[in-house]
Amino acid sequence: MAWIKRNLFFAIGSLVSLALLVVAGIYGFNSYRHNSAAFDRLNETYSTLRDLAGQKPSPGNNKVNNVDAAKEQEQQLRAWINQTGKYFQPVPPIPDSGQVTSEAFAAALRRAIDQLQHEADAANVTLPPKYGFSFEAQRSLVKFAPASLELLAAQLGEIKTISEVLFAARVNSFDGVQRVRISDDDTAGPQADYIDDHSVTGELAVMTPYVVTFRCFSGELAAVLAGFASSPHGFIVKAINVQPAGAVPMPGPEGNGNPGYAPPMPGAQPSPALAAGRGGLTTVLKEQLLRVTLEIEIVKPLPKK
Numbered sequence: 001m002a003w004i005k006r007n008l009f010f011a012i013g014s015l016v017s018l019a020l021l022v023v024a025g026i027y028g029f030n031s032y033r034h035n036s037a038a039f040d041r042l043n044e045t046y047s048t049l050r051d052l053a054g055q056k057p058s059p060g061n062n063k064v065n066n067v068d069a070a071k072e073q074e075q076q077l078r079a080w081i082n083q084t085g086k087y088f089q090p091v092p093p094i095p096d097s098g099q100v101t102s103e104a105f106a107a108a109l110r111r112a113i114d115q116l117q118h119e120a121d122a123a124n125v126t127l128p129p130k131y132g133f134s135f136e137a138q139r140s141l142v143k144f145a146p147a148s149l150e151l152l153a154a155q156l157g158e159i160k161t162i163s164e165v166l167f168a169a170r171v172n173s174f175d176g177v178q179r180v181r182i183s184d185d186d187t188a189g190p191q192a193d194y195i196d197d198h199s200v201t202g203e204l205a206v207m208t209p210y211v212v213t214f215r216c217f218s219g220e221l222a223a224v225l226a227g228f229a230s231s232p233h234g235f236i237v238k239a240i241n242v243q244p245a246g247a248v249p250m251p252g253p254e255g256n257g258n259p260g261y262a263p264p265m266p267g268a269q270p271s272p273a274l275a276a277g278r279g280g281l282t283t284v285l286k287e288q289l290l291r292v293t294l295e296i297e298i299v300k301p302l303p304k305k
Helices: 002-006 008-054 066-087 102-122 149-169 184-188 218-230
Strands: 173-178 205-216 235-244 290-301
Touching (some): 102 149
Antiparallel strands (some): 173 205
């Protein structure tokens, strides 16, 4: 104790120095740990940058900035999507109201079928007897399956639009249109009104399939395809099947495939178009009535988020 008293300032200085050394050691250890973590992050960032630079395409270099190029291409793509939007306008449902009731749909269905029958008659298009345009199951109802009215209204509007394309082309006869089942009421309908398919919802649009069968000559077929191509409603012809109509049964009250012999349609026989003088060669244009089946999809863009 006498030594400490004689060297008090030295002892205090030694203790302070020791405390400072301990603090410096702790600070150095923490700094080393932080530096090590920062170095690991730097190595990870460098590895990520090296992987990106090795990709094809890469983000670019000091001469080429692929990131800016990608942003510019994205803007061009969005501008193209906006321009093509006019070709994918939604088909108005029938009835076109915010909330469809059973009473409103029943009345609209009867009016739409009656209107289509009159339009077919005005265009000289033959329909199956008392045809319901694939709504035979709903035609006599006044109450419909829950949660199906909006979907049925959309289908009615789309089928009316499809039918009117054929009427505008003045096909010889309209054998039928088929749709997907969307209602419990559809289980009671004729098989010929439906296809075993369903709508597909993608990231951008809903694609709804239909199958339509009709009889015509090649000129009317070209007019039908042109009508779908020029429509603003996003029709896509997925497949087409064409065969001579003479040996195919005409649809009866039970729908397509009704057994029996089909009498030839007016104009079904080949007719000579050009003929040379007597004793010369004859040039004949053989125009034959065709039975055409089209598989169609309607592309309906989803609402923008």
